[in-house]
Amino acid sequence: MKERWCKYLLGGLVIAALAGCSSKPTDRGQQYKDGHLNHSLELESQPNARGVPVNGNDYSEQLKKIQSSAPSLFTRNNATYQAVQNWMAAGADPKKLSQFGLNTYQMGGVDNYGNVQFTGYYTPVVQARRTQQGEFRYPLYRMPSNGKRRLPDRAAIYSGALDPRYIIAYSNSLMDNFMMEVQGSGYVDFGDGQPLVFFGYSGKNGHAYRSIGKVLIDRGEVAKADMSMQAIRQWADTHSEAEVRQLLEQNPSFVFFHPEVFAPVRGASAVPLVAKASVASDRSLIPAGTTLLAEVPLLDNKGKFTGKYEMRLMVALDVGGAIKGQHFDMYQGIGPEAGHSAGYYNHYGRVWVLKGADGGAAQFNAYQPTTASSSNGSSLITR
Template sequence: MKGCWAKYAITGTLLALLAGCSSKPTDRGQQYIDGKLEQPLGLVNQPNAKGRPVNGKDFSDQVGQIRSASPGLYNNQNSTYGAIESWLLAGGDTRQLRQFGLDAFQMEGTDNYGNVQFTGYYTPVIEARYSRQGEFQYPLYRMPPRGKGRKLPSRAEIYSGALDERYVVGYSNSLIDNFMMDVQGSGYVDFGDGRPLMFFGYGGKNGHGYHSIGKTLIDRGEVKREDMSMQAIRKWADEHSAWEVRELLETNPSFVFFKPETFAPVRGASAVPLVAKASVAADRSLIPPGTALLAEVPLLDNNGKFTGKYEMRIMVALDVGGAIKGQHFDIYQGIGPDAGHTAGFFNHYGRVWVLRSAPGTGLFTSNQNGNNGAMLTRVSQ
């Protein structure tokens, strides 16, 4: 899921195919001030960046969650986390990283000029009831048993009633809301009975291939490529009939099942509760879980347009995603509609430096794994 244990498909999945640079555009926050970079992760003396991180407390909270939920992961990174927190307490000046024993490795970006892709994901909140009634007609399912050598039904087959009602865990009032929670991989459900929201964690998927409905709308000429966003998809759904919405959704045969949990926080694939805008999903072949990142993130206006400004953030890689490959991060935006508004627009670029402690005379280098992957390893001198 995006959230608990395995992130299935994300808001960024709908947008990842839309990324790309030509003639060095800057409308999505692309920068070209560092020249061509030759390594996926290159050691630099200090980041070529102005400003100080704006989310020091959130980073400390996220580290606290790692310490509590995953002591092993915390112990692997505690020297780095400690050095970063000391640096933040001293003001977080990027020119002083080395004074706190921190090395910075700049990511080469999707274009080898440092432009790292950012998308966003969030945890939706939807309304549902325990039984089918009134407007609440759209089932949410838990994972059914998978027969040996048998595929589970496709989305279209599930919409047509291929699954037994005993696997239904609730009925929502919106098929598009169900789909959005499917895409995010988890969500909170309000059953309207006065009880606390129930967390629907990722419970598995049907094994069919994922197809982006955003790409379908672009290919059909119904939404312009440059206008594609979660908001554009919702607007399209609002302007079309229930059957047209269903037909569009059925072009994606993949389907996510949920696991209801009471009083559960949103967790990433590392089983650590996520702090909004202090955690990201990353490609594990390049960025190991628990890795600390210094990111220069583009700021968007309320319409999702790049403002020309950036802010520095310290974040931790704690989640994964099928569409998150290479020089691309999916930033967790939080819970509810405001977080969804931001996440739905994000398909922009900024710069990222991996931070690692550098005690003694050791040196971090980048072991390349093909053209798109690398793992940070310590080499003794």
């Protein structure tokens, strides 16, 4: 009788444990296979990672761009870069990282169970003209020389508060202009057969940023679970121009640009970015130039998690206002296809920071006492 009771008790404990695990969300790629992690960056002797990176060539190309564009950044991290390349040449088995002089730090994630947040950003291509004509009537502005005066908010700018001499182009979509502001830069196609012109970030008007995605959620017009760049655009497509403008005016912050001919897309480190081999990070936790081995969740064409992951090597080369703590914004590339992918990402994967044993790994030890911090929101609506 006692033996049977113990058997039932053990079975009950197993069922309870399984029930506890199943109660944790997994619909956005969350994993709990590593158990509770005590630190933001936890040194692992042998990381619990499977598979090999799918983008070894892109990672190598990104390193070349760092070397040519930011030699001092490259030099500071060269011990790690060389060790990673040696590891890749030998088969890229995650279990053998230490054999190549690489220390591996697993990130604790937003929940201390290794679930690191991934969002996406991209470089849009906006159709525009140099003068106002027909449908091309929505101005893009360069940074005004305002002295010490505070610049107008978005609503006032839309109403013509800025001197027209600051206009650098007219697009055919107010929403396209806004999305380029959210991304921080973009390419402009003037429709004249000439190469696209890069519009780089030039500054802001100094007013606080308010997420229009959150506005739509709070109004009950888009469900929080469905919020994405596509959802915002779909909302705009089914509402009048006046309603779209009224929504955008809920965000008083406004971004200015400066045109650059033949310019590549660069991150905050002044390095040209390679799609899906570079990320924006919180530099207080992940310094510029840091190499990451990431288990990235794969999404289908409708933005749903497929249940699969792929390993990628990426370098932290950019920053973002909403990118805090255990959160990375992955650069997806240029144009509509990249925008489609970026617009859906607000998912979770596991990340290991790679650092050469002789390449300044001690800087990461300083983070060991710190518990994992959380990050709320997606860069597509808060960046």
